[in-house]
Amino acid sequence: MTVQRAQLAAEEGEAGAAAISLRGVVKRFGTFTAVDGLDLEVPSGSCLGLLGPNGAGKSTTMKMLTAQALADEGSIRVLGFEVPAQSKRARAAMGVVPQQDNLDEELTARENLEVFAHLYRVPRRERRKAVDDALALAHLTERQLTKVDDLSGGMRRRLLIARGLVHRPALVLLDEPTVGLDPQVRAELWGLIDGLRSRGTTVLMSTHYIEEAERLADECALMSHGKVIARGSPAELVAEHAGERVVEHYGPPGRLTEVERVARAAGLPTRRTGPSVSVLKAETIPPSVDDELGPDGVRRAANLEDVFVVLTGERVE
């Protein structure tokens, strides 16, 4: 029987609990409150997408889960372990893929993984295989002796993910895993992350790429100003906050303002979409309002981005 080492570690903690549970967590930096009474549960085996604009508190939340930031209030449990009191045990059972690439550029891909196989306490006789497996997972077997400095951006990111998986953790934290990458590379990484989920690994992924969350997450939690303001599967969130369809109206600024006024008077949510105004929940527009809005609208399906902007505001500080 093969059992994931880290899962065993987790079972020593508390069986059957959520993989991650935060209750009333507050984190302040001076007078700025980065996380403001956050409640969040991530069920075991699921992939939760943490969405939100820059400064919503996503990265701070991630850092609190590894006790690299300490909460001022509230309680945090990770894989059944109290954090920060038992955070070392929690860290041993989880893998972390940071937003900022902190691979050692002077070392080879293989050496980077070997160091972390040690740090994650992979037993000596399994270490070589663990490193080989991680390299294979990241499609870097051929490049294992290349210095990280000489790897492409996509390869580096794959290596960064492989580094967090070298000990086959039960839980993986991915902080903006595909930020700044080509569409091809992103698609490739999505395949990798989806593979994790199908293996039963719990994934908490922060992202501000809507498409990423739509494709990978079982559930999304939308964060704004340090709190979760909406939670559900991508489809549920879209249905609840943006409806089925959206109509986009293009025109000069005066026309856009007019569309906004008419839609809002009818109780319909709107958002600016660059040169146009999108009227959400278009399927609920009464015929009279439809006439008033005019026939120039372009119809499209509502998406998670609409939800994101409507709930977190048009402007980002």
Place this chain on the structure above:
Amino acid sequence: MTVEAGRAPRLRRFEMAPVKGIWRHELALYKRYWMTQSFASMVEPTFYLLAFGYGFGSMVAAIGHYRYLDFVATGVVGTAALFTSVFPGMFNSYIRRAFQHTYDAFLAAPVDVHELVTAEALWIAAKSSLYSCTPLVVALFFGLDPSFGMLLVPFMVFFLALGFGLFGMWTSSVVPSINSFDYVITGVVTPLFLVAGTFFPVDALPDWARYAARVNPLYHCVELVRHAVFGLRPLADLGHLGALVAFAGLMWILAVRGMRRRLID
């Protein structure tokens, strides 16, 4: 992987696993840089030894009952230990923390700050205590009499290097930018290097400087090394060793607190 083999490791407050992992990282880097590091660490003290030993030695034949070259050779062991520990302590820890974010990566794994600091300092001290013996080896070729006591030198130097490696790590957590190290180097390291009985005996200095030398860990190290080479004085040497251990202990506390403040929000 079987269930048996996969049992979760017990995680205590201080463990060797993270220390070994960090040494693995250092070893991988060392494999790349051993040549330049060894060149700098071994050739520089040799230059000091030869320049002072011959240049100054032509005017000063002996200090006390030591031949001047022998006096300097034992002194330079201490300065070599100072430089090969305090600079890596300062610069490597600053760069890995602030620029490369290597330490953030380590701390996301089951590694605590005190383990990180300990592992880095032990590595620095081990390397430094070996390199610092170079002047003695060179001096052997220039007529220094071999003695069994010389074999103790790396162990004595180890505690000094540990202390100064940790001192360097602590300052790296205090300075606002890497440029501020100039204050530490000129304001702290240089006086320590000069007022320690390395190139001239502290007895020749004014009273205040003589007393100041007593709180200089390098002074205690140089005394220890000289005694190890020319004859131990057990009681005094226990005192010197105690001073070095106390220095290392104090620096460990400061370095761990400083690094924790910088690495954990």
